[in-house]
Amino acid sequence: MEIEEKIWEELKTVYDPEIGLNVVDLGLIYGVEIEGSRVSIRMTVTTPGCPLQVAMEQWVKEAVMRVPGVEEVEVQVVFDPPWTPERMSGEARAMLGYGF
Amino acid sequence: MIGLTPLSPSLSPSYWVPARYFILGFLSFPLVHLSMALGAGRELFRGNFLSWEVAGIVHWAILGWLLPVVLGALHQLIPVLLNAGLRWPRLADLYYVLLLGGLFLLLAGFLRGTGVLLGVGGGTVLSAVLLALVNLGASFVRSHRERGPVQYYGIGLSLLFLGLTAVAGGTMSVLLALNSSFPFLSFLGFHISGGMLGWLTVLIVAVAYRLIPMFSLSHGYSVRWQPWALALLAAGAAGEMVSFALAGRISLLALGAVTVGFLLFLRDVAEIVARRRRREMEPVTLYSLAACAAGLLALFSGWVSLAGGGWRYGVAAMYLGLFGWGSLMAVGQMLKIVPFLTWLHRFGERAGKEKVPLARELYSEKAARFSFFLLPPATVLSGLGLALGEGTLFRAMEALAFGGSLVWAFCMWQVVAPVLFPPRMGPLPARR
Numbered sequence: 422m423e424i425e426e427k428i429w430e431e432l433k434t435v436y437d438p439e440i441g442l443n444v445v446d447l448g449l450i451y452g453v454e455i456e457g458s459r460v461s462i463r464m465t466v467t468t469p470g471c472p473l474q475v476a477m478e479q480w481v482k483e484a485v486m487r488v489p490g491v492e493e494v495e496v497q498v499v500f501d502p503p504w505t506p507e508r509m510s511g512e513a514r515a516m517l518g519y520g521f
Numbered sequence: 522m523i524g525l526t527p528l529s530p531s532l533s534p535s536y537w538v539p540a541r542y543f544i545l546g547f548l549s550f551p552l553v554h555l556s557m558a559l560g561a562g563r564e565l566f567r568g569n570f571l572s573w574e575v576a577g578i579v580h581w582a583i584l585g586w587l588l589p590v591v592l593g594a595l596h597q598l599i600p601v602l603l604n605a606g607l608r609w610p611r612l613a614d615l616y617y618v619l620l621l622g623g624l625f626l627l628l629a630g631f632l633r634g635t636g637v638l639l640g641v642g643g644g645t646v647l648s649a650v651l652l653a654l655v656n657l658g659a660s661f662v663r664s665h666r667e668r669g670p671v672q673y674y675g676i677g678l679s680l681l682f683l684g685l686t687a688v689a690g691g692t693m694s695v696l697l698a699l700n701s702s703f704p705f706l707s708f709l710g711f712h713i714s715g716g717m718l719g720w721l722t723v724l725i726v727a728v729a730y731r732l733i734p735m736f737s738l739s740h741g742y743s744v745r746w747q748p749w750a751l752a753l754l755a756a757g758a759a760g761e762m763v764s765f766a767l768a769g770r771i772s773l774l775a776l777g778a779v780t781v782g783f784l785l786f787l788r789d790v791a792e793i794v795a796r797r798r799r800r801e802m803e804p805v806t807l808y809s810l811a812a813c814a815a816g817l818l819a820l821f822s823g824w825v826s827l828a829g830g831g832w833r834y835g836v837a838a839m840y841l842g843l844f845g846w847g848s849l850m851a852v853g854q855m856l857k858i859v860p861f862l863t864w865l866h867r868f869g870e871r872a873g874k875e876k877v878p879l880a881r882e883l884y885s886e887k888a889a890r891f892s893f894f895l896l897p898p899a900t901v902l903s904g905l906g907l908a909l910g911e912g913t914l915f916r917a918m919e920a921l922a923f924g925g926s927l928v929w930a931f932c933m934w935q936v937v938a939p940v941l942f943p944p945r946m947g948p949l950p951a952r953r
Binding site: 438472476483506 | 597740869
């Protein structure tokens with residue numbers, strides 16, 4: 422599991438430039454699957470048609486590729502289930518002052 | 522050298538395609554308010570609203586400010602919305618130059634009252650707009666989308682109205698240059714209604730349905746009235762355009778359709794904003810709401826004018842539509858769009874590899890908030906000055922609006938200046 426922890430750590434370096442939070446605390450990462458040196462990431466964006474989608478996919482891919490032992494990364498962007506602010510970490514919600 | 526990082530490398534045009542339109546707009550907007558503060562609108566108070574001076578100011582505001590920022594935003598938004606790249610990116614260079622040249626010629630024509638300059642300038646602007654429409658229209662066709670979101674049709678309709686408005690305006694300028702006799706007021710009515718209601722209003726409503734929830738991170742709202750709002754606004758705009766050819770017989774009905782469409786839009790906006798997840802309202806949302814309020818006031822003023830309130834209310838309605846509804850919405854959206862595009866251009870390749878600023882840190886949000894406390898109140902009070910025939914109030918409020926627009930333009934300058942005059946940056950870390 423050490424590699425998965427490293428992947429999550431690297432994913433925390435990918436920030437949404439508009440909101441100012443990393444994709445993990447924003448709750449955009451739905452899942453990480455590891456098969457040997459191949460990693461599959463399931464993620465979403467805050468709103469369908471978000472103009473950042475392609476850039477975020479690329480940043481996530483680059484971040485995971487930085488983990489030693491990873492040789493191939495597949496990023497899948499999904500909208501089911503849709504992202505909601507409730508998916509953010511408590512710390513992230515407090516930081517942004519989001520109301521629920 | 523700063524790397525170019527479009528939103529989607531295969532779809533988005535270069536940063537400079539939208540950015541140069543934005544820069545033209547940022548320069549024009551404060552200057553238009555300044556010129557009115559210095560008395561450029563005084564002919565309005567003499568009832569001479571068809572003067573060259575008034576026409577010059579209005580065209581400067583539209584062709585130097587609103588049209589450039591709208592074209593800049595559309596060149597970025599349409600590829601994202603349609604998932605198809607701009608059909609001919611190089612063509613965008615040509616019609617930018619044509620728009621800029623045509624604007625200067627047209628303004629010189631209005632300033633000197635010279636028919637030839639008006640004709641050449643109007644024809645050049647018309648060719649720029651038509652080429653832009655061909656490029657954007659071809660991008661629609663290229664998308665091969667069988668069924669897009671409702672905004673897709675709204676934007677398409679607004680571009681159609683823009684084409685009709687430009688053809689009417691260009692034709693008028695050429696006919697004036699040739700001293701030909703033609704039904705001037707019918708042409709003018711067609712031109713103004715097509716521009717204000719058909720192009721500007723339908724476009725803003727279509728785009729706002731996408732941008733307001735996106736920027737305020739709203740969730741769980743419905744936009745059930747969106748198709749009705751867009752259909753009524755477009756039908757009302759078409760009705761107003763035709764009404765001038767029919768001696769105004771369907772004008773009331775058309776304005777009624779526009780009013781109902783606008784109220785339905787406001788109802789949806791209220792729900793979107795109520796369901797936003799960000800407690801504090803950002804300047805973009807504040808400006809959007811101020812624009813909606815100004816749009817409502819413009820409609821009210823239009824109805825008062827039609828109900829016998831006099832031509833001054835009609836002029837106030839036009840002013841509030843242009844500088845309230847259109848400009849305040851553009852000012853707000855630019856506070857998100859320009860930093861966002863610039864951030865991608867400057868830091869897209871560095872994100873995740875090193876500490877980079879956030880998009881909103883590229884300008885002073887305090888200054889943007891300060892501009893909000895100057896610009897919308899000054900705009901509304903300027904409109905009041907026009908409605909009441911109070912020239913002193915109008916000029917004083919235009920001076921205040923100039924101050925607000927200058928603060929806002931300063932925020933935009935903070936964003937784009939490092940791209941125009943790049944600071945020294947270290948090399949990118951080595952890739953794996």
